[in-house]
Amino acid sequence: MSDWRFLYETLHDSVDVLWPWLAAHPELVEEVQELGRPDSHRTAPGQDALWRLYAVGRVLDLLIAEHPEVYPAFCAALGADRIDREAFHPFFHEVAEVRQAADPGEPPVIVEERWPGFMVGSLLLARAGVVVTAGERHLVAGVADRSALYWTHRRRDRPARDLSHGWGHNSQWRTGARRDYLVDDRFHYNVDGTERPAGRAEIEVVRHRCSTVTDLGDDLFPYDDHHVEPGILEP
Secondary structure (H helix, E strand, O other): OOHHHHHHHHHOOOHHHHHHHHHHOHHHHHHHHHOOOOOHHHOOOOHHHHHHHHHHHHHHHHHHHHOOOOHHHHHHHOOOEEOOOOOOOOOOEEEEEEEEOOOOOOOOEEEEEEEOOEEEOOEEEEOEEEEEEEOOOOOOOOOOOOOOEEOOOOOOOOOEEOOOOOOOOOHHHOOOOOOOEEEOOEEEEOOOOOEOOOOHHHHHHHHHOOOOOOOOOOOOOOOOEOEEEEOOOOO
């Protein structure tokens, strides 16, 4: 059993294990930090490292859902920096709720943060969960905030899908993590993917990890798709 998996399964009983566990496993914390080093998006870290990073994501999903009070401190202990972008962007922000704007063309605007997001160097560790107002040409309430969320094991208020689902108790942990990077003002989504998305709708699934305007269903297979785009950033 991997140490990250042990932490995940122990957290169901008590959150008190977090800090002693971190102190006892500095090499695993260092591995996460190494994955955020400059140019890490250009290299494949190996299957075992991706399995361990996936397990980190499972721990984060659990903390967001059940222990939000310790989630920020845990991310900070991993060496992560809090995302402080005020302008909505799907690289940094997961849509937790859409409040539909009267103007169909109104772009998404963040009005509330449900949980913070974090980056380790250039590596996206976890997106911030946000409430947005948006016109229906951009995000549709009931779709962008309730459709299946891919590359995610668990969310409280919506279906989540990743490649571990449907596998056994042990086999599910042999799932590779998705890696996203911000490097030289370019967003690199799912860098270990080998295919280009077929069209605009598929690109939006890679960017948002879910459907945005029309619900495309919960049985997509976007896991091989990768995408790169310029990082036009507002504060």
